[in-house]
Amino acid sequence: MDAPFIDNSDQILDRESQILGQLDPLGAAALGLQRCKRWGYWTALAILCINLAGDTTNAVIAHDWRTLIGLPIGGAMVVYLLTKRSAFAP
DSSP states (O other), X not given: OOOHHHHTHHHHHHXXXXXXXXXXXXXXXXXXXXXXBHHHHHHHHHHHHHHHXXXXXXXXXXXXXXXXXXXXXXXXXXXXXXXXXXXXXX
16 A cells, blocks of 8 residues: 655655745845845845746746736735835935
8 A cells, every 4th residue: 555645755845945945035035124124125026026937937838827826916016015115225
């Protein structure tokens, strides 16, 4: 009797290590945004734009249509940041 959940354990660990690797730039952006620093603004904006590009690429190339849900969410966050640009001091 095979245990199918054991076969997926490597994929789960790989995904967790990818998420943990992203915490450093995301944490830095969150800290910069909280302190209203210009570098936090640009870091968050860059991360969101890279995420939007990745979601679009996954939808078009890999035909993973579930990634399209990130486009309106990420787009709304980018628009919000663009409207609040003056709040971030240099």
